[in-house]
Amino acid sequence: MKITEAFERGEFVVTAEVGPPKGCHIENMLEEAKTYLSDITAVNVTDNQSSVMRLGSLAVCKALKDEGLTPIFQMTCRDRNRIALESDLLSAAMFGIENLLLLTGDHTKLGDHPQAKPVFDLDSVSLIHTVKQLESGVDLGGNELVGEPPKFAKGAVVSPCSDSVDVQLAKMERKVAAGAEYFQTQAVYEPEKFIQFMEKAKQFGKPVQLGIVIPKSVGMCRYMNANVAGIHIPEEMIDELKADKEKTKAGITGVEIAARIIRECKPYCQGVHIMAMGWESKVPSLLEQAGLR
Amino acid sequence: MLITQLKDKETIVSLTEGKKVFIINCHGCKEVHFPEKEAKELQDEMTADGKVTGILTTDYICNPDNLKLRLEKHAEEIKAADAVLVLSCGVGVQTVAGYLEDKPVYAACDTYPLPGFQGVTPLEYDCDQCGECYLNLTGGICPITACSKSLVNGQCGGSKNGKCEVDSEMECGWERIYRRLAQLGRLDVLKCPTQVRNYATDEEVSKAE
Numbered sequence: 403m404k405i406t407e408a409f410e411r412g413e414f415v416v417t418a419e420v421g422p423p424k425g426c427h428i429e430n431m432l433e434e435a436k437t438y439l440s441d442i443t444a445v446n447v448t449d450n451q452s453s454v455m456r457l458g459s460l461a462v463c464k465a466l467k468d469e470g471l472t473p474i475f476q477m478t479c480r481d482r483n484r485i486a487l488e489s490d491l492l493s494a495a496m497f498g499i500e501n502l503l504l505l506t507g508d509h510t511k512l513g514d515h516p517q518a519k520p521v522f523d524l525d526s527v528s529l530i531h532t533v534k535q536l537e538s539g540v541d542l543g544g545n546e547l548v549g550e551p552p553k554f555a556k557g558a559v560v561s562p563c564s565d566s567v568d569v570q571l572a573k574m575e576r577k578v579a580a581g582a583e584y585f586q587t588q589a590v591y592e593p594e595k596f597i598q599f600m601e602k603a604k605q606f607g608k609p610v611q612l613g614i615v616i617p618k619s620v621g622m623c624r625y626m627n628a629n630v631a632g633i634h635i636p637e638e639m640i641d642e643l644k645a646d647k648e649k650t651k652a653g654i655t656g657v658e659i660a661a662r663i664i665r666e667c668k669p670y671c672q673g674v675h676i677m678a679m680g681w682e683s684k685v686p687s688l689l690e691q692a693g694l695r
Numbered sequence: 696m697l698i699t700q701l702k703d704k705e706t707i708v709s710l711t712e713g714k715k716v717f718i719i720n721c722h723g724c725k726e727v728h729f730p731e732k733e734a735k736e737l738q739d740e741m742t743a744d745g746k747v748t749g750i751l752t753t754d755y756i757c758n759p760d761n762l763k764l765r766l767e768k769h770a771e772e773i774k775a776a777d778a779v780l781v782l783s784c785g786v787g788v789q790t791v792a793g794y795l796e797d798k799p800v801y802a803a804c805d806t807y808p809l810p811g812f813q814g815v816t817p818l819e820y821d822c823d824q825c826g827e828c829y830l831n832l833t834g835g836i837c838p839i840t841a842c843s844k845s846l847v848n849g850q851c852g853g854s855k856n857g858k859c860e861v862d863s864e865m866e867c868g869w870e871r872i873y874r875r876l877a878q879l880g881r882l883d884v885l886k887c888p889t890q891v892r893n894y895a896t897d898e899e900v901s902k903a904e
Contacts, residue, residue: 506851509843510863520844524891527848531889542891561852569873572885573849578846580889588852633856 403472404500404555406583408443409609411486416674416694417474417586417611417684419446420466422457424443436469442474444501446586446675450481453513460490464497471480474557475499478507483523484532484542491536495552501512503557503586504529519545527573530556558582558609561632562599563592565590566641570632571602578606586675588632589615591639593666600670614664616656616681620644653684668692697824698728699804703782707737707780710801710831716741717748717769717776719791723755730804734782737803748775757786757820762794773798785822785830785837792835792875793820799879802830825892829880831888841868847856847890 463473724784749772764793821840850869
């Protein structure tokens, strides 16, 4: 199923993401996905997230689909040139994978292979354009595809709490012009900034899913504030995590905070995207506390 | 060394449509290749149309001190122009754009690489000689060299406090581009069609030479 159909039905669309392991065994990951993520609309599979080499997104998407889940194939432009990207898009279509999230990708220098060549032959916008082109039955080189062309739901990302939000909005507009049909955002910890962003973004008329990362610990928050672009966790929120160490360790405080952010932002967006980062088991209680179950 | 090649006439006409322009020719590396004949034809035509406020033909505009002295002599002609059209390599265009911050500065040429010595390139500007000059879409700041990922369709999500995710000392090139376009009142340029880089051009042109 295409995620765009759920938006068209007016659903508040819930997705979550899984990160493939550094290895070729996915039994645990599949079990977790089936247990905790089977009743949401779709599951993103990250593509060598943070430039750390892992099992491939496409293979895990296929495995999830075989288990009856709806995968979203994340694709970055860091590791493949346009020939490899187009070829993987055709492979995805052959497997019946219908949802894409198209990103530029982090630089190789941020990951565990800093010696690698960063490709960036295409970027997020030209990759969206490439998918549109394939959908018209022609590849980026201008050559015709054989048979019925593929058809995807084309997603993209935007960073609503970025310190350069106007530059982000300009990029979002280019993504929409290139053919993006829905957006997932960077993790949000400042609902008022997100709401202001949505006031401006609604002119593009595309559904936006609020990005959520459950805050696990004070250390994680400090790390993200110092190192992760587009994220600022307010000091009062960090104080909440400091207050009761046991409650924080058990994930109760983090889930409470995340649920509160979802409730505050829900009237302004069309869905939520949860990046659980190993806390997939907390997703059901988060959705319940956010009033989504 | 490098080859500067005039962009097609259609592109230059659309850039300068309805505008008075001041023209700068840089002959600094002309022993290698500068499209002298085509450049003269173009400028004669534009002058006949009454579009030109002045022409400066000089060398090594990539040297900022040199450039400043020469531009000062043409201050009135530049002031009377709506835009400045530069026939030089990408470094030259960026040096002019850096100096004339409030004036739209357009590249009339694409720059292709040749092995060997390159002008008197100052460290602050760089031209990758990509053969499809983007400076007209980016307010005279090169997205190929000012962005770690050489992105041509806008900022990635990796800038924090205005700095690049790869190098915390490096300003985000696309934030610089956005600010410059805002300053020029030309944010509409960001609505241009999706750009897809063409890695074939330089190879083909080098072969053709």
